[in-house]
Every structure is written in C-alpha cells, then in structure tokens.
Amino acid sequence: MEFTCLHNKFNFPPLPRPSLSFCKNPNPTIFPRKRNNLFLASASDIVVASSRKELGSKKVDEFGDLKSWMHKNGLPPCKVVLDERTSHDEKHSPIHFVSASEDLQAGDVAFSVPSSLVVTLERVLGNETVAELLTTNKLSELACLALYLMYEKKQGKKSVWYPYIRELDRQRGRGQLAVESPLLWSEDELAYLTGSPTKAEVLERAEGIKREYNELDTVWFMAGSLFQQYPYDIPTEAFSFEIFKQAFVAVQSCVVHLQKVALARRFALVPLGPPLLAYRSNCKAMLSAVGGAVELVVDRPYKAGEPIAVWCGPQPNSKLLINYGFVDDDNAYDRLVVEAALNTEDPQYQDKRLVVQRNSKLSVQVFHVYAGKEKEAVSDMLPYLRLGYVSDPSEMQSVLSSQGPVCPMSPCMERAVLDQLADYFNRRLAGYLTTLNEDESLLSDPNLNPRRRVATQLVR
Numbered sequence: 001m002e003f004t005c006l007h008n009k010f011n012f013p014p015l016p017r018p019s020l021s022f023c024k025n026p027n028p029t030i031f032p033r034k035r036n037n038l039f040l041a042s043a044s045d046i047v048v049a050s051s052r053k054e055l056g057s058k059k060v061d062e063f064g065d066l067k068s069w070m071h072k073n074g075l076p077p078c079k080v081v082l083d084e085r086t087s088h089d090e091k092h093s094p095i096h097f098v099s100a101s102e103d104l105q106a107g108d109v110a111f112s113v114p115s116s117l118v119v120t121l122e123r124v125l126g127n128e129t130v131a132e133l134l135t136t137n138k139l140s141e142l143a144c145l146a147l148y149l150m151y152e153k154k155q156g157k158k159s160v161w162y163p164y165i166r167e168l169d170r171q172r173g174r175g176q177l178a179v180e181s182p183l184l185w186s187e188d189e190l191a192y193l194t195g196s197p198t199k200a201e202v203l204e205r206a207e208g209i210k211r212e213y214n215e216l217d218t219v220w221f222m223a224g225s226l227f228q229q230y231p232y233d234i235p236t237e238a239f240s241f242e243i244f245k246q247a248f249v250a251v252q253s254c255v256v257h258l259q260k261v262a263l264a265r266r267f268a269l270v271p272l273g274p275p276l277l278a279y280r281s282n283c284k285a286m287l288s289a290v291g292g293a294v295e296l297v298v299d300r301p302y303k304a305g306e307p308i309a310v311w312c313g314p315q316p317n318s319k320l321l322i323n324y325g326f327v328d329d330d331n332a333y334d335r336l337v338v339e340a341a342l343n344t345e346d347p348q349y350q351d352k353r354l355v356v357q358r359n360s361k362l363s364v365q366v367f368h369v370y371a372g373k374e375k376e377a378v379s380d381m382l383p384y385l386r387l388g389y390v391s392d393p394s395e396m397q398s399v400l401s402s403q404g405p406v407c408p409m410s411p412c413m414e415r416a417v418l419d420q421l422a423d424y425f426n427r428r429l430a431g432y433l434t435t436l437n438e439d440e441s442l443l444s445d446p447n448l449n450p451r452r453r454v455a456t457q458l459v460r
Helices: 066-072 121-125 128-135 141-154 162-171 187-193 197-214 216-222 241-254 317-324 349-358 374-389 393-401 411-430 436-443 450-459
Strands: 018-021 029-032 080-085 095-100 109-114 255-257 267-269 278-280 287-290 293-297 309-311 336-341 364-369
Touching: 066 080, 066 162, 095 162, 121 141, 141 162, 141 197, 141 216, 141 241, 141 255, 141 267, 162 241, 187 197, 187 450, 197 216, 197 241, 197 317, 241 255, 241 317, 317 450, 336 374, 349 374, 349 393, 364 374, 374 411, 436 450
Parallel strands: 018 336, 278 309
Antiparallel strands: 018 029, 080 095, 109 293, 255 267, 287 293, 336 364
C-alpha cells in the first residue's frame, strides 16, 4: 500500500503529540496539539573529585571516596565497588559507575543503603504534611530536593552530605554515556534534534523548570524552620536560574521513584544509585524500600567488574535522553505517538463518538507505533480514520448497527484515507535534517561528538 499522509505531529513519545482532526468534508486534517549537572555554579564553587589514581590513594581527603564515607556512616558490607570510565571531555573528571566486586547470581542483594543515607522530602522538610503540601501545589519533589542540596552545597565540608554532593558534582549530571541531558545543551546542539518532537519537549521542560524556579521562595516561607540553619538569602536571590536548572537536571538524573512508600518518601536520592548505576530498558532489577533501607537485588548473573544495571521503567527513548542523557537502541518501550481526534463540529460527532467508544477508543485517541510493529499500528488506525470520512447519515446508521469497526468505503474514499495517512508520515519525515542513511553514516564515525551521537540515535 502506498502511503502519502496525516498533517500533524506524530512523534517519539514524551513530546507534543500530533493530532488528526476529522472535518465535515471528506478530507480530515491533522494539526499539532499543544498539549540539570548539579552545581556548576561558579568555578570556585565546584567540587571536582580526583582522578582514579588519586581516588585509590589517601590523597582524596579525610572523607575518602563516596563508598568509604557511606561505610563509615552505616552502609553494611556490600558486593559492589566504585569504578570509572574516561570522560569524552578531558576537562571533566572520569565517570564513576557501580560494578560487581565479586561474581553475583540473580537474586543476590548487591547493596542495602540505610535510610539515614537516603535523601527524601520527608528528611528534607521534616514534616510530612508540609512535604505533601509543597508537592501537590506548584513545586515538584525534584525542585525541593534540588533546592535543599544547593543550600547544603553552600555549607561546604560542614554539610553532612558533602561527599555525596561532591560525587554529584563530579558526575556533572552526565549519564552512562557521559552525556548531559539536552536541557543543558546549547541552541546549536539542540538543533541536532530538529524534526523530532523531543526538541519541543526539551524546551517545554525548560519552561517548566523556570516556573518552578519562580516559586522557590514558597518553600523558604512555608518551611522556614528548615532554612533557619542557612545564613543565606532567599532562594531566588541566593541562586540564579541557571544554577537552579543545573541542580534540577542533576537531581533528575539520579532520583529514584520508590514504590509502596509514603508520598514524602517516594522520590529519593540514593548514594550508589543512579547515575552510578546504569539504566537498561530490558533489566528488571529495581531499587526497593525494604524495612529501614533501600536495597538492590540483581536480576541476572554478573561477573566481578561488570557494571550493575537497573530498570529505568517503561520510558521511551525521548524521556531517557531528557532525563538521563542516553538512548537505548534495544528499548522495547520506544515508540512513535500519533494522536487522532474526531471533529467536534461534525454534525454526526455524537454518533461517531458512540462508535469509537464501542470499539474501546476515545474521541481523542492516541496510537502508539512500535519498531517492528508498524503494520499492526497502521491497521489499528485505519478504521478510526475511515470513520472521520463518513458523511452520509444512512451510512452512519449502517455503521451504528454493525458489529466491529466497519465503515463502508468506496475505493476513492479509501485512497483518500491512505493518502492522508501517508502524507502525514511524509511531512514528519521531511522535518528531519538528515536521512536514515545519513544517520547511519554519522553513527559509524567513532569520533562523533557524544551529544551529536545520542541525538542521532534518537532521531534515527
């Protein structure tokens, strides 16, 4: 079947979704629907960890490395070590990661971090009621956690979290591919994503972070007892937006969503957790709250020295890139999103609405297109699209009385439906700066800039 179009945005998951609007005339149109490295503050304010050689020596400082500090503060013996890989930028320290210290079998507990070493809103704000109030209002958990760590960073070595904050500084919000979230990319680098809905989502997320920044002073006034210990100005005077955005992105890259816990403890910063742990879409291991600790039970065997991975949740690659700075080529959850909508001004809108509901669809329906299952996705869309072309009342009655998504279609009308769908996808493809072959060629270059590489992976 030859495809020619849908006129709106269809995209890689977490971004503006395209919308197919079916008009009264038999030519429905598609229109777009609108639907963070921690503290890079100033050079003098950045704590950068030593090289690996220094890390293994006693020159690091009185705190030692992150894991040594954790053991001194209650971390029980565990089966992991901190290792490192070289950063693509010589100006930045190597990337740390957690690897197995011995051979592990599926079901082994790799580590168990006591709650005293876990940062949650309950710990930060003290009063769970205040924590819930803040997170159900205008501020997210991530914003509150970022603000807390920014103030703690100003305490320097006096902060109980100094070794952990130093590690976050070292990681600089970089994911396992040593790439920062596109929230921290330049305008020129964001152009790598041209054609992908991810670019619009990055800009939208940045605007959301800006709105949260403007509400930071709310935390100061609502949780005043907490901030009395900090001899600094209120948040928006103590920290610029750029500093807050860097901190927000860093927290975003390492926060863990715990299950079956109170609201004030559901988002947690766990030393030895991400980004020191690698995220993998086909992994089932998760950090879990168990008693008074957060533990990791591995889901597969590991040889000593192998990086430990955890499941990143059912996230498409666009979210993986924005949240963690990487793209998973084997991501079974990656998908394109096409959103179609019945035209509310159609005289037969109510009847069509009944038909789609009877067939487990909505008047505004989202279709997911997964790699390798494109034919199934298109087959699922076609009955919905055909319904938008039904204009004769008698034909509509025939549809209403039939069982299943059946619409009478003349060959000419069927061609119009297919042309609309094909045109939609052709328009989307035309928005990209490169062809698939050009993307493959770029990715074959071992010296390709890492940000360009992950952007090209996503676009491909």
